[in-house]
Amino acid sequence: MNAAGSRVRVLSVAGTDPTGGAGVQADLKSFAAHGAYGMAVVTALVAQNTHGVRAVHVPDVEFLRAQLEAVSDDVTVDAVKIGMLGTRTVADEVAAWLTRTRPPVVVLDPVMVATSGDRLLDADAEDAVRRLVRHADLVTPNLPELGVLLGEPTATTWAQALAQARRLATASQVTVLLKGGHLAGDASPDAVVDATTVTELDAVRVSTTSTHGTGCSLSAAVAALRPRRPDWVTAVREAKEWLTGAIAAGEALAVGSGRGPVDHLHHAPTLGARPFSADAWGRVVDLRAACDDLPFVRGLADGTLPVEEFEQYLHQDALYLAQYSRVLARASQLAPDAAAQVFFARGAARCLEVESLLHADRLARAGTRWSGPASPATTAYVDHLLAVAATGSYAEVVAAVLPCYWLYADIGARILARAGDLAAHPYGDWVGTYGDPEFAAAAARACELADVAARDVGGAGRARMLAAFVTSCAHEVAFFDQVRVRPLATPVAVPTG
Ligand SMILES: Nc1ncnc2c1ncn2[C@@H]1O[C@H](COP(=O)(O)OP(=O)(O)O)[C@@H](O)[C@H]1O
């Protein structure tokens, strides 16, 4: 016997999924996501993927017993999660082991049929699973499994399902986590039901195909949490909130072409991940190439851009910078430390002081030629930035403001390198401002702050950062592309959202 360790020790007794979405593989990820030390005893080897089950191999029951005893002879098990059992013999063997070892927390996910329709439990094993319910503290059936456990038809409404859960809880003296994933509609409610109380837990239904292994992942998360939470409702509520986020982040994993897995670690920082800025720059290769190819940018670089077009751009840019400055101020407000706070506050001031001076000088010379309101392209870019500033996290705001530093520093440095001496360049003041090593240093610092922010936001947060960054880049290209005295053929498409 070991003394209590720094982490709860949680055992999964379940089948396998070589694609990692369900079974012991999902359970171990759920345990890790909740800070538990995970262990696994395999009941069945399942050849399956995101489309369905191809074959099942159930090892001899003696070998199952050997695995179970190897764990419990040596390790104190704080909680057990039981998943796929496959056969009656396996279910009875697990029941016998539970009787001998009596772990303090037993969660039974009565896995019978995968959502793909493939059976994961022999029909003649249903009675054995019903017997096993009496060894469990919490049983987590979906709607069809609840019907089978009671010997009743599958509930077709949530009210019927709640009544069935109540009957099971009373008859078996067990707490039931009723799962509503198989219901139709916009919600995916669950409920914790015992002989006297029903606690419903609401959740929106995420519109996604990434729901493979949701039942496994939820029951494993609850098993990992329960030893450290005061009651089932608290543990289930926490696990369900996590699972909803994991489901929403699942599609970004791009695992398989069928019903994909959830992202168990969506909330967690990833050790050894590529810096955000490296990822982000790679995602906008096409947009950067499109930018270089714009007549405006080519004309700016070689000095052939008509002056009216440059003034038109400067006028829109002055309107843009006035709002961009506010978004930088928002980044400063949200910044986690004084250094980042100062950086973005200085950036906000610089927009108004230095860059607007450059613009004011040129525009004063142009007179009243360019005094109109913000164009559709300017408005669209500003609206995107202000929306991120109003609703996004610090990390998203930093990602959204980054292209205005980075693309300008990149273009400025390359034009400067090609032009050499700016004295004779008609747009030398612009090129000098953005090609300046000081501006390149500011862009590098903005990248660094985005990389630091990305470390703490998990997979879903990083995906939101990338979306904000790519959208800002597309707006940058559209912003340059709007400038034309002569009409251009194809406007640049900006992604929405
Ligand atoms: N599309 C979805 N959006 C949000 N939650 C979902 C979705 N599908 C399933 N869930 C949740 O996933 C968990 C497992 O649900 P369910 O599909 O009923 O079980 P199983 O995976 O065992 O068939 C439940 O908490 C359920 O509410």
Ligand SMILES: Cc1ncc(COP(=O)(O)OP(=O)(O)O)c(N)n1
């Ligand atoms: C080995 C194994 N165990 C259980 C399941 C079923 O997973 P579940 O979480 O119930 O969800 P679906 O993937 O069926 O929606 C499985 N497929 N494999």
